[in-house]
Amino acid sequence: MKILTLIKLTVDVSQLKYEKDGSPLVEIAPNKMGDSDKCAVEEAIRLKERYGASVTVLTVGATRDHERIIRDAYAMGVDEGYIIEVEEYQKLQATTIGDIVKAFVEKTGPYDLILLGAGSLDTHSYTLGSIISSKIGIPIISSVDSLSYNGSIVKAESVMEDGVYVFQAPPPLVITLTTEANEPRIPTLKTILKSKKMEVKKLRLEELGVKPRYVTIEDVRKYFVERKKIIIDAGEDLEKAVETIYSILKMEGLVK
Amino acid sequence: MKILCYGENSEWIKYSRIIIDKLGGYPYCVTPSRELAEESSKYFEETYFFNGGVYEPSKYCRAILEVAGRIFPDVSLFPSTIKGRTIAGLYAGARDESIITDIVDVDHEDSVLKLKRLVYGGSCIATIKSTLPATLCITPGTQKPPETSRKGSIEELRISLENRITVSLNPRVGGGPPLEKSDLVVAAGRGFKNREDLEMVRELVSLTVNSAWSVTRPLAAEYGWADNWIGISGVTVNPRIYLAVGVSGQPLHMVGARNSKIIIAINKDPNAPISQEADYFIVGDLYKILPKLIEKIKTTKTSST
Numbered sequence: 001m002k003i004l005t006l007i008k009l010t011v012d013v014s015q016l017k018y019e020k021d022g023s024p025l026v027e028i029a030p031n032k033m034g035d036s037d038k039c040a041v042e043e044a045i046r047l048k049e050r051y052g053a054s055v056t057v058l059t060v061g062a063t064r065d066h067e068r069i070i071r072d073a074y075a076m077g078v079d080e081g082y083i084i085e086v087e088e089y090q091k092l093q094a095t096t097i098g099d100i101v102k103a104f105v106e107k108t109g110p111y112d113l114i115l116l117g118a119g120s121l122d123t124h125s126y127t128l129g130s131i132i133s134s135k136i137g138i139p140i141i142s143s144v145d146s147l148s149y150n151g152s153i154v155k156a157e158s159v160m161e162d163g164v165y166v167f168q169a170p171p172p173l174v175i176t177l178t179t180e181a182n183e184p185r186i187p188t189l190k191t192i193l194k195s196k197k198m199e200v201k202k203l204r205l206e207e208l209g210v211k212p213r214y215v216t217i218e219d220v221r222k223y224f225v226e227r228k229k230i231i232i233d234a235g236e237d238l239e240k241a242v243e244t245i246y247s248i249l250k251m252e253g254l255v256k
Numbered sequence: 257m258k259i260l261c262y263g264e265n266s267e268w269i270k271y272s273r274i275i276i277d278k279l280g281g282y283p284y285c286v287t288p289s290r291e292l293a294e295e296s297s298k299y300f301e302e303t304y305f306f307n308g309g310v311y312e313p314s315k316y317c318r319a320i321l322e323v324a325g326r327i328f329p330d331v332s333l334f335p336s337t338i339k340g341r342t343i344a345g346l347y348a349g350a351r352d353e354s355i356i357t358d359i360v361d362v363d364h365e366d367s368v369l370k371l372k373r374l375v376y377g378g379s380c381i382a383t384i385k386s387t388l389p390a391t392l393c394i395t396p397g398t399q400k401p402p403e404t405s406r407k408g409s410i411e412e413l414r415i416s417l418e419n420r421i422t423v424s425l426n427p428r429v430g431g432g433p434p435l436e437k438s439d440l441v442v443a444a445g446r447g448f449k450n451r452e453d454l455e456m457v458r459e460l461v462s463l464t465v466n467s468a469w470s471v472t473r474p475l476a477a478e479y480g481w482a483d484n485w486i487g488i489s490g491v492t493v494n495p496r497i498y499l500a501v502g503v504s505g506q507p508l509h510m511v512g513a514r515n516s517k518i519i520i521a522i523n524k525d526p527n528a529p530i531s532q533e534a535d536y537f538i539v540g541d542l543y544k545i546l547p548k549l550i551e552k553i554k555t556t557k558t559s560s561t
């Protein structure tokens with residue numbers, strides 16, 4: 001079995017700071033492998049351990065951090081890693097990433113499974129998996145919270161607004177995973193040391209024959225609704241805290 | 257401009273009509289059932305439907321692409337729900353056109369779209385320009401167009417919906433008024449230690465008018481304690497009062513609640529992020545505060561009747 005895992009370098013949103021005018025200081029924010037992408041890597045490694053799959057990991061970008069996350073994936077057990085070098089990787093349209101993956105699969109595939117995180121922390125569009133599915137012509141199962149494979153059929157559960165969906169199909173498949181899917185392993189010192197010696201392969205867009213299309217971003221601003229921020233310490237005065245909530249409910253006519 | 261909308265559910269069908277009017281275009285809708293087509297025909301000039309059965313994205317997408325192949329839309333609209341996004345990705349991939357998600361506002365100058373979308377987990381809004389044709393996933397809102405007696409055309413699509421993927425659905429058992437229409441929404445977070453403790457939330461809802469409860473994503477998706485959740489990957493609400501109990505206030509959650517008129521938060525951590533997004537921030541233990549609040553409502557009720 002051959003598995004391709006896609007990982008994205010994403011801004012660690014929880015550590016984002018802002019300029020006075022509310023524009024985010026993205027350049028100085030720390031970057032990391034997307035949380036759900038890490039779950040995709042973990043799932044691939046588990047399949048490798050059970051079924052002897054070979055696991056390839058792919059990312060798009062051109063920074064040292066991109067090399068770092070490939071090595072993070074090596075330390076988890078991935079066999080081979082590629083970076084597709086694009087300077088303005090943050091502005092690539094999702095459909096271009098789809099073209100890149102398609103060209104990469106034509107060059108190095110075919111793959112039985114293409115695994116990726118359902119949504120990234122920074123743009124959380126939850127669409128890349130299905131774009132790839134369309135472009136390559138392999139069916140998709142998206143936003144998977146729990147995955148199992150018996151050697152011939154993949155069974156995947158996905159929690160959605162109206163209930164729990166259970167999808168079943170044989171590979172080849174594109175599967176996107178949420179952070180509920182598993183608990184990614186912590187690499188050992190030994191695997192970290194080994195990962196440092198492994199080669200990270202690099203390809204340029206021209207080598208894949210992909211013409212990039214970019215998103216035109218005009219402005220990014222902090223999204224915030226100003227609130228009154230009245231603080232009441234219930235530890236000090238439980239009565240007052242309860243009275244406050246009660247009187248607001250009453251004022252809005254919501255107490256029966 | 258020709259606009260094609262995927263009519264996932266009736267709330268969205270109504271809201272999408274607001275977006276269409278903002279863009280100014282001729283509206284088409286595709287729905288996965290006859291029932292939704294009837295609803296859609298009140299707001300759309302032309303509606304197509306297919307008998308989709310249980311949701312499976314490639315099957316649904318094939319039906320929508322069939323209509324797109326006939327009408328050549330400039331803009332295609334999907335709701336930014338898990339299902340909507342998945343179908344939209346397949347659709348945009350097949351048409352090789354740009355796709356933008358999490359859109360909270362739309363505008364256009366001639367044939368260039370100007371879109372506002374949530375980024376960085378809902379912490380920021382980005383303004384983006386896009387050429388046509390484009391696929392747009394819109395964060396569902398609650399506005400409704402005025403009711404009309406108009407009735408657009410309805411046509412059934414006859415296409416093969418066979419599939420390699422088999423799917424089954426274990427539906428949730430719903431209850432209470434829909435979240436989107438409630439005046440009070442009580443949201444429970446991981447501050448609740450046991451499923452049974454949500455009984456306090458249910459009781460509070462039963463003692464208040466036009467109210468409903470929901471949770472943060474982990475309580476629904478991880479623990480299975482609730483039918484739905486609030487936030488970027490769940491439901492967006494705009495009640496008069498949003499009472500968040502044991503909720504830390506991550507942006508991914510808060511984007512679903514920021515349109516509320518008043519936000520009250522109960523949290524034992526004085527530095528929880530929600531302290532910055534609440535009108536009233538009650539610092540304390542929910543296990544002490546909620547029982548007192550319930551008791552207060554009950555006793556005041558009995559003394560006044």
Ligand SMILES: Cc1cc2nc3c(=O)[nH]c(=O)nc-3n(C[C@H](O)[C@H](O)[C@H](O)COP(=O)(O)OP(=O)(O)OC[C@H]3O[C@@H](n4cnc5c(N)ncnc54)[C@H](O)[C@@H]3O)c2cc1C
Nearest residue numbers: 445446447472473487488489502503504509523524525542
């Ligand atoms: C791609 C992606 C999409 C996501 N989408 C969503 C989404 O749509 N909606 C969503 O909600 N989440 C979403 N999440 C998860 C989100 O990031 C947070 O993890 C989640 O909202 C946190 O839930 P919480 O506030 O219940 O839990 P926590 O962050 O653990 O907070 C619990 C809070 O309870 C307080 N507390 C504990 N005990 C008590 C007590 N006795 N009394 C009072 N307070 C107490 C604590 O101080 C803490 O602040 C998403 C995550 C990802 C990665």
